[in-house]
Each structure stands twice: as C-alpha cells, then as structure tokens.
Amino acid sequence: MTESELFREYRETRDKALRNRIAEKYLYIAAVIAKKFVGRGVEYDDLYQVASLALVRGIDRFDERKGLQFSTFITPTITGEIKNYFRDRSRLVHLPRRVSELRALARRTAEEMLSESGKKPTASELAARLHVSEEELLHAEEAGSVVSLDAPVEGAESEMSYYDAIPAAEDMYERFETKEAVLAAVGELSETEREMVRLRFGQELSQAETAKRMGVSQMYISRMERKILEKLRKSLKEGSLE
Amino acid sequence: MNARMELCFPLGSEMMTTVRLTTGGMCALAGLDLDTSEDCKVCVTESLLLLLHRGFREARVVFSEENGLRVAVKGEGERKEAQESAEDDISLALLGALAGEVAEEKREGVLVALSFRFESK
Numbered sequence: 587m588t589e590s591e592l593f594r595e596y597r598e599t600r601d602k603a604l605r606n607r608i609a610e611k612y613l614y615i616a617a618v619i620a621k622k623f624v625g626r627g628v629e630y631d632d633l634y635q636v637a638s639l640a641l642v643r644g645i646d647r648f649d650e651r652k653g654l655q656f657s658t659f660i661t662p663t664i665t666g667e668i669k670n671y672f673r674d675r676s677r678l679v680h681l682p683r684r685v686s687e688l689r690a691l692a693r694r695t696a697e698e699m700l701s702e703s704g705k706k707p708t709a710s711e712l713a714a715r716l717h718v719s720e721e722e723l724l725h726a727e728e729a730g731s732v733v734s735l736d737a738p739v740e741g742a743e744s745e746m747s748y749y750d751a752i753p754a755a756e757d758m759y760e761r762f763e764t765k766e767a768v769l770a771a772v773g774e775l776s777e778t779e780r781e782m783v784r785l786r787f788g789q790e791l792s793q794a795e796t797a798k799r800m801g802v803s804q805m806y807i808s809r810m811e812r813k814i815l816e817k818l819r820k821s822l823k824e825g826s827l828e
Numbered sequence: 829m830n831a832r833m834e835l836c837f838p839l840g841s842e843m844m845t846t847v848r849l850t851t852g853g854m855c856a857l858a859g860l861d862l863d864t865s866e867d868c869k870v871c872v873t874e875s876l877l878l879l880l881h882r883g884f885r886e887a888r889v890v891f892s893e894e895n896g897l898r899v900a901v902k903g904e905g906e907r908k909e910a911q912e913s914a915e916d917d918i919s920l921a922l923l924g925a926l927a928g929e930v931a932e933e934k935r936e937g938v939l940v941a942l943s944f945r946f947e948s949k
Contacts (some may be wrong), residue, residue: 605882615918618918619918619922622870622874622922655917657917657918657921658917658921660945661918661921661922661924661925662921662924662925664923665922665926666925669863672863673863778887
C-alpha cells in the first residue's frame with residue numbers, strides 16, 4: 587500500500603489499528619529528529635517521547651490530498667513540539683503557552699506604545715490594542731510573579747511561610763489505604779502487565795528501556811501502559827464505590 | 829561592525845566540533861539567543877551532512893552578520909560517489925522548520941549549496 591493509500595484509508599476509516607501501523611512505520615522520523623536535539627540538557631528518551639506523541643497527533647491531522655509527503659509535513663510539527671518542550675522546561679514555574687505568549691506580547695506592545703505616545707499605556711489601553719479582555723491581560727501579568735515558598739504569608743499574625751500554610755496532600759492513613767488498594771488492583775493484572783508495572787513504575791525505567799528488557803517495541807509498551815492505567819483506574823474507582 | 833567569516837575544511841566528522849564552536853561564536857557575535865544559536869548549529873550540521881551525501885569531501889561555510897546571521901554552506905572540490913540517504917528529506921524539512929529563508933542551489937540537479945538566515949530578536 588502506498589503512503590497516499592495508507593493515509594486515505596485512515597482518513598476515511600479512522601481505524602486505530604491502522605493509525606498504530608502508520609505510527610510504527612514512521613516512528614523512525616521521531617527518532618531521527620529527537621537525535622538532532624540531543625545535547626541541549628534533555629535526555630534522548632524524553633525527546634523521543636515528545637517527538638513520538640507529535641507524530642501520532644500529526645497522523646490525525648495529515649491530509650494526503652494536499653500533495654505533501656508525510657515526512658515533509660511531520661518534520662516541522664515534531665520540531666515545533668520539541669522546541670515548545672525546551673521552552674516550557676526553561677521556566678522554573680511552567681506557565682500555559684498562551685499565558686507566556688500574552689505576557690511577552692504585552693511587554694513588547696507596551697514598549698511600542700510608550701515610544702509612540704511618550705507615556706506608558708494603561709491596562710485597558712494595552713488590552714484594547716492586544717484585542718484581549720483587561721482581565722485576561724492582568725491574569726497573564728500576574729502569572730509571572732513567582733513567590734518563594736519560604737516567604738511569609740501576607741496578613742498572617744505569626745511568621746508563617748507559604749510552605750507552612752500548604753495543607754498536606756494526604757494523611758498517613760489515607761496513604762496506607764491507597765497503597766493497599768493499588769496493590770490489590772495490581773494483583774488483578776496479568777503476569778506480563780505486572781512485569782511492566784514493576785519495570786516502569788518500580789524501577790522507574792523509561793518506556794524505551796522497559797521495551798528493551800521485555801523484548802518488545804516501545805509502541806507496544808506505550809499501548810500496554812495506557813491499557814494498564816485504564817484497568818487500574820477502573821479497578822480503583824470500583825473499589826472506592828464499594 | 830558587520831562581521832564576516834569563512835571556513836574551508838575537509839568534510840569529516842572530526843571537523844564538526846570546530847564548525848559547531850565557530851557557529852556558536854558567530855551566533856553570539858550576531859546577537860542571537862542561545863536557543864536560536866543551537867538551532868543554527870543544527871542547520872549547519874544538517875547542511876554539511878546533505879553535501880556529504882552528495883559526494884562532496886570539502887566544504888566552505890560563510891557566516892555574515894546581517895540583522896542576525898546569514899550562513900552559506902557550499903560543497904567544494906570534486907564530487908566522489910554520492911550516497912543519498914532516506915533521511916535527507918528529513919534534514920531538508922528540518923532546515924525549513926528551524927531557519928527562515930532557506931535557499932538551495934543545484935547544479936545539474938545536484939544540491940551544491942544551501943543558505944539560510946537567523947534573525948536576532
């Protein structure tokens with residue numbers, strides 16, 4: 587089947603098995619591009635994962651009728667995702683992309699308006715120029731103010747830090763119960779599935795390394811992981827309703 | 829100052845560190861940020877790889893500061909046996925994705941030079 591026939595069939599059927607076949611056929615592109623970005627402080631496995639996800643999303647968006655080769659279409663998509671990943675990682679506090687972009691745009695526009703009129707624009711003038719609501723603009727500005735967890739809480743009578751004020755996410759009893767529930771749910775998995783959980787979540791190996799140890803493809807591990815998490819979720823949900 | 833630098837060298841993996849370091853230095857001189865500088869290094873490396881696959885064994889890289897950095901990568905000397913790779917399409921698409929204004933020069937249907945530009949922000 588030619589590339590064009592393969593994508594036409596997928597566009598018409600949206601068959602997941604076919605999408606997986608396409609993904610496996612073109613996964614080498616994700617590997618090739620991920621390798622080009624090694625050495626910028628991110629592990630190859632992470633880059634490969636970002637690139638693979640971009641590849642799968644790209645398969646859904648590709649329209650073979652436009653006459654482009656899939657490799658030509660997907661390379662900028664994967665590259666863009668990897669660059670976004672680098673950019674997002676570079677911030678101590680990860681802001682949503684739209685918020686970061688609006689903050690940067692607001693700063694540039696405010697400078698332009700200052701040089702045009704000689705006075706700093708108000709929030710409403712700036713919002714009008716950017717075609718966003720004043721609230722949205724202020725939210726974006728506010729999002730950039732990083733506060734130390736050790737800083738004292740404003741208005742607190744004692745010297746309480748933000749860290750002290752954050753409630754514990756769970757108490758020890760809850761933690762114990764959760765552990766028991768997870769162990770019971772894992773016990774219901776098949777031997778192969780348990781082995782994957784042990785390697786991925788016990789030894790914290792990457793998908794690629796887990797695949798290597800189990801003698802299967804990374805795509806297989808990725809699919810199995812999704813299936814297992816779904817099973818565990820279902821099992822834990824049913825357990826909590828009992 | 830509009831800096832300009834030319835490098836002429838045998839196309840071999842042992843030269844890549846020197847080329848990448850020079851590229852990084854020229855990017856800094858042209859006022860490119862670190863991310864853009866890394867992108868520029870990838871583009872230079874990919875261009876050299878494309879020329880190598882077309883049988884060139886020597887290359888010339890010309891860096892010129894022009895509101896950012898313009899880079900021209902040319903194959904030099906006699907061409908040996910070409911070994912085009914399936915990954916060449918990916919390299920070309922990657923250049924297009926990372927750099928603005930990518931231009932290819934072909935002679936008798938063979939790619940002999942590439943140029944691209946990175947703007948300083």
